[in-house]
Structures are given as structure tokens and as C-alpha cells.
Amino acid sequence: MTGERLLLSGDDAVALAALHAGVRLGTGYPGTPSTEILETFDQLGGHAQWSPNEKVALEVGLGSAFAGARTIVTMKHVGLNVAADPLFTAAYTDLVGGLIVVSADDPGMASSQNEQDNRHYARAAALPMLEPTDSQQAYDFTWLGFEISERWKIPVILRLTTRVCHAKTVVRPRPALQTPPEPGFRRDVPARVMIPAYAKPAHLRLRQKLAEITAWNETEGPHQLTAGDARLGIVATGIAAVHAREAAPEASQLTVGLTYPLPLERIRAFAEGVERLVVIEEGDPVLVESLRAAGIPAEGKPEMYRFGELNVARVRRILASDTSPEAVPPKGKPPELCQGCSHRGVFETLRDLNCIVSGDIGCYTLGVLPPFSAMDTCVCMGASIGVGLGMRHVLPEEQARRVVSVIGDSTFVHSGITGLAEMVYNPPPTGHVVLILDNGTTAMTGQQEHPGTGRLLDHSPTGKISFEALAESMGVQNVHVVDSQKIETLRELVIDLLARNETSLVVTRQPCVLAAPKIRFYEKANAEQRATETCAADVVD
Structure with a gap:
């Protein structure tokens, strides 16, 4: 597949990247929109397995990473609630093999019971988070996630959303890793046994890791700067960045890829070069509040756009500060149990x-x-x-x-x-x-x-x-x-x-x-x- 132009969904792109990056184990629990990642990984020849729930999946994944194997754990956004117990303590540990935790969020609740924004988990658990805009970045950020994870011995959250998971865009794969490291156990009690005596210094190490990742993100992070009219500057993440480019192609735009810890100084420099700075993000006002807390003046979206997915038309309304009522979408056929359902x-x-x-x-x-x-x-x-x-x-x-x-x-x-x-x-x-x-x-x-x-x-x-x-x-x-x-x-x-x-x-x-x-x-x-x-x-x- 190397060198080819493939049309892949974001889920399939993550699966292919996992295979190429030498992932030895994929675990998870099925949940829309993340399900296809492990199914595709299995079909491609990877070792994938369903766990009873997301907590167990992450615990199995941690064991695999402690043993030196690259590992991916997949779940939908509410699944991360179930896995939160091991997730928060895993941040304190030192990994050997890279570990990526995929959180597939569902803005608009296409198939979910809530609309939570899992960007909050990155800050709460103190874990780096990558947010791809399309399938190519889903592929590239999976590779990058393993590199970050292994460099700083820390789990990395890869946050996808429904549109990135299921929409198909062109992917150009890189050469597959030919000789992934052989797993093997090396005893390291202070880095893996989180009793208070070891957890206290581990917390200090975690904060040092984040400081180093922040410095790296400022100079080398996966961000894209598009020069344009200085009268309007847009800072965006994920699929919202794609909508923003189409809604305002003339604007200057900074698309942030590693969204926690943020490259605040890079954003500050961008903000100083534009007259008006608008943050375009789906879900909660996570990014705009972070910028304001850092003293960077930025406009966010009105509260009415906090709900549901964004699209080009909604982004245009945000940029125009339009808070008039939106058109009510036509009602579809309500779901129902299948005929003959038990x-x-x-x-x-x-x-x-x-x-x-x-x-x-x-x-x-x-x-x-x-x-x-x-x-x-x-x-x-x-x-x-x-x-x-x-x-x-x-x-x-x-x-x-x-x-x-x-x-x-x-x-x-x-x-x-x-x-x-x-x-x-x-x-x-x-x-x-x-x-x-x-x-x-x-x-x-x-x-x-x-x-x-x-x-x-x-x-x-x-x-x-x-x-x-x-x-x-x-x-x-x-x-x-x-x-x-x-x-x-x-x-x-x-x-x-x-x-x-x-x-x-x-x-x-x-x-x-x-x-x-x-x-x-x-x-x-x-x-x-x-x-x-x-x-x-x-x-x-």
C-alpha cells in the first residue's frame, strides 16, 4: 500500500497506521463511531480483540505497553468514562511501548446518550491529545502518537469525532515499520506500582513531561498555518478547521493538531498578527476559554452553536455573529425495532x-x-x-x-x-x-x-x-x-x-x-x- 493514494475513512486510516506502526495488540469495546477501527485492524492482519468493557480494554492495553509493545485501545466518548479509573493513574506510570487511547466523540449525538466533549479529559488526566482534521491526519497522528508516547513514556489520547471517523478522504501511507521492537518485561517498580510513596514523585515526573511536551509543541508540534487576510484570524481544531477553511478561505488560519498541552505562545504570536481572532471548535468552549485564560483576546461561538455538529453554513453564521434562529432540519423516520426482532x-x-x-x-x-x-x-x-x-x-x-x-x-x-x-x-x-x-x-x-x-x-x-x-x-x-x-x-x-x-x-x-x-x-x-x-x-x- 505504501505510496498509493487510498480513499479511507478516519477509522480505517487509524487501523492502517496501527498496522504500519507495528502495533502488536488492539483492544476496545464496540461503540459508534469507533467500532470499525479494530474490525479493520483485524481484517488487515493485526491482533485485535473485544474486551468486556472499556476499563478492561485499557488495563489490558496498559499491560501490553508495560511489556514493550505498541498498543492501541479504542472506544467512543462515553466509553472513556468507564476507562477513566485506569486512565488517570496510567498518566503517572512510565510506559515502554507506545500506547494510544482513541476517544471517538459524537457531536450531535448521532448514536449516543450524551454530547460530552472529551477534550476535558486531556486536561483532567494530564495527557497529551491529538485531534486530526481528516483521514490523512488520522493516519499521520497515529504514527505521531506512538512517537510522543514512547519519547515521554506516556499514554496519548487520539480524539476523533463522528465526521472524521466516517468521512473518507485521500490517504498516502508511509512505509511500514519493518522491525518493531520485541516485547520483553523489565522490572521498574517505582514507575508502575502507584502506591503513595511512588505516586507522589510520579506526579512530579508527569508535570515535567507535560512541560517538555509543551515546549516541543511550541516549536515542532503538528500545526498548520495558512496565511491570509490579516483582518480575520481563525484558530481551529479537528473537523471544524476544515469547515472554517471552506467558510472563510480568505482568512488567516492556524489549525492546532496537538491540542493539549496547547502551544499558547505560537497562538499568541498568530493572534498579534490579526485584527480579529475567532476560535472555531465543536462542542464546549474548551479552546477559547484556554486562550482567554492565557490573556489572548479571542471570540468564541455563541452558546447556540455549542450543540450539535458544526458545518460550513454554521461556521459562516458564527463568523457573522448571526444568532437568529437556525432552520429546523426536516424530521426523519424515527428508529424502531426491526420487524421480527426478538x-x-x-x-x-x-x-x-x-x-x-x-x-x-x-x-x-x-x-x-x-x-x-x-x-x-x-x-x-x-x-x-x-x-x-x-x-x-x-x-x-x-x-x-x-x-x-x-x-x-x-x-x-x-x-x-x-x-x-x-x-x-x-x-x-x-x-x-x-x-x-x-x-x-x-x-x-x-x-x-x-x-x-x-x-x-x-x-x-x-x-x-x-x-x-x-x-x-x-x-x-x-x-x-x-x-x-x-x-x-x-x-x-x-x-x-x-x-x-x-x-x-x-x-x-x-x-x-x-x-x-x-x-x-x-x-x-x-x-x-x-x-x-x-x-x-x-x-x-
């Missing part, structure tokens, strides 16, 4: 039984919409069980007995197991009922595997978690498995369990209607492989 009967049952439904993240979240209207809360991955238990503890008994927690199979593995532990440990007086809607895949993000399917990222066979056996071993009093299509059986079972003062788990099992043909294909291929291996063993014997 979740439909479950939500019909819960609706007809007038249950109070504590919901979760996944396809089944669509149970909130008509004709089901059978979901009352949805906060984050795994929250359904804890939220349901909270309502059970405080509601009057008549209402408490109507509360049911609904969670998907992949989501249960991600962060529902601890909720089940909470149910066993602190059971409400009326008990509780949890439904795992097991459709055999991570359906919402594109039908990826998880620890409950018995298949790895590449669909080859592996160990499989049994939800019912897990629940029984944890001490749940009633554990049942039912076919999602047997609506009357499910209805009678739920009525019975709601009347008990006991803890209950019901696994409703039916493959996703879209994934079922693929699942049958994978299982048949794996069975044939096992049969071939068995026959070969017989011959050897």
Missing part, C-alpha cells in the same frame, strides 16, 4: 403488565418508543439494574412490585454483573426482577461478538459465559431461561416473579434477526474446524 414480544409483555421499566443501552432502548412505550429510565451502560433497585427500595409496595430492569447480553457483560451483585447483596424487601434480553450479539453497533457469544472478534470459537450459571453462582434466588418468542410463557413467568419477595433473573433468548444467518455460519464453520482437528488428532494417536 425484543418486540418482551416489550409488549412489559407494556401490557404496566411495568415500570428501568432500561439500558442497546437496540432494546427503542422499547421506549411507540407502539411499546415500555421504558421509563435509561442512563448509561449497566445502569438498569442499579436504577431499578433504587426505585424498588423507596417506592410504595404497589409501585415497587411493578419495577423491572431490562438489559442486553453485551451490556450485561459490560457493566451489569456488578448490578447483579448489588441485587444479591442489598435485596429490596419486594425482591427484584432483571431481564437479560440475549440476542447473541452486540447488535446496535454492528453485530460484534462479546464474552457471552463464545466467539472472538474474528468469530473464531472461545470460552463462553453462561448468564444463568453466573447468576446461580452469585446467589440469585430464581433463574429462568425462556425463548423470547414464547410470549405467554414469559408473561406468566414475569407475573409470578413480580409477586415474590425474591431476587430473580430471566434470560430471554433468541438470536438477533439480522445476525442469525451470520451466527449460524460462524457456528457451522467452527464446528467443522473442531471436527477436522479431532480427526487429525485421531490420526496422530
